[in-house]
Amino acid sequence: MRKPVLAGNWKMNKTRDEAISFVLQVNDKLPKGIDCIVCAPSIILRDVVKRADNLKIGAQNMCEAEKGAYTGEISPLMLKDTNVEYVILGHSERRTMYNETDETVNLKIKKALEVGLKPILCIGETLEEREAAKTEEVLKRQITLDFKGVSFDDPLDVIVAYEPIWAIGTGKSATSAQAEEACGYIRTVLSSIFGPKFAEEIRILYGGSVNTANIGELASQPDIDGGLVGGASLDSGSFLELCHALKTNRKY
Numbered sequence: 214m215r216k217p218v219l220a221g222n223w224k225m226n227k228t229r230d231e232a233i234s235f236v237l238q239v240n241d242k243l244p245k246g247i248d249c250i251v252c253a254p255s256i257i258l259r260d261v262v263k264r265a266d267n268l269k270i271g272a273q274n275m276c277e278a279e280k281g282a283y284t285g286e287i288s289p290l291m292l293k294d295t296n297v298e299y300v301i302l303g304h305s306e307r308r309t310m311y312n313e314t315d316e317t318v319n320l321k322i323k324k325a326l327e328v329g330l331k332p333i334l335c336i337g338e339t340l341e342e343r344e345a346a347k348t349e350e351v352l353k354r355q356i357t358l359d360f361k362g363v364s365f366d367d368p369l370d371v372i373v374a375y376e377p378i379w380a381i382g383t384g385k386s387a388t389s390a391q392a393e394e395a396c397g398y399i400r401t402v403l404s405s406i407f408g409p410k411f412a413e414e415i416r417i418l419y420g421g422s423v424n425t426a427n428i429g430e431l432a433s434q435p436d437i438d439g440g441l442v443g444g445a446s447l448d449s450g451s452f453l454e455l456c457h458a459l460k461t462n463r464k465y
């Protein structure tokens with residue numbers, strides 16, 4: 214049985230004080246038996262890591278290079294040095310606003326694994342692609358290119374998040390059936406690349422307007438191991454509710 218994951222992506226939100234107060238509020242109220250992760254802005258990662266207890270911490274992006282002339286970038290070695298465990302890679306906001314390609318995402322995944330960070334890879338289609346019935350084609354292409362030449366010692370070293378772009382920040386979540394269909398398909402593609410054992414063990418999340426009202430139904434789908442949550446992860450009470458609801462509803 215796969216351990217469920219509730220990962221909050223704070224995006225560009227929270228000051229240092231707000232982040233610390235969040236961590237102190239959730240620390241001793243998190244459910245056991247699931248991985249609760251917060252991906253915080255890089256400038257406050259050290260403050261958050263220092264205070265996190267059962268909460269796991271991730272970054273939201275990193276450079277594919279370790280060091281050098283990359284003004285404004287975040288080095289994977291610096292993230293590692295800050296003791297974060299996870300790093301979101303290939304988020305659609307990075308792909309669309311900052312021109313990240315499958316090639317750069319691929320380099321970042323390789324580098325993250327090399328330095329001992331666990332990537333949370335985000336993939337997903339646009340509304341136009343869904344309406345043109347291209348969802349599976351897009352997911353397959355992203356998985357194939359983003360994981361090209363990557364080998365894993367352990368399926369738990371990576372998480373894949375299915376985040377349809379049309380559902381992010383729109384209040385319009387995919388239905389649990391749509392999300393399950395896509396996550397199941399992702400598992401099938403991963404099985405064809407890395408083998409059935411890997412595909413059975415890797416955690417696959419759904420992201421896109423997840424909230425306290427829909428997490429239960431999403432989490433009760435066989436191939437959805439949890440959520441990658443933006444807006445609803447910002448409030449500590451809502452984050453705790455999501456974590457507990459995930460644990461209660463995840464039966465697979």
Ligand code: 13P
Pocket residue numbers: 222304376380381382383384420421422423441442443444445
């Ligand atoms: P929302 O939950 O705000 O739709 O954001 C989803 C997301 O992009 C998480 O990475």
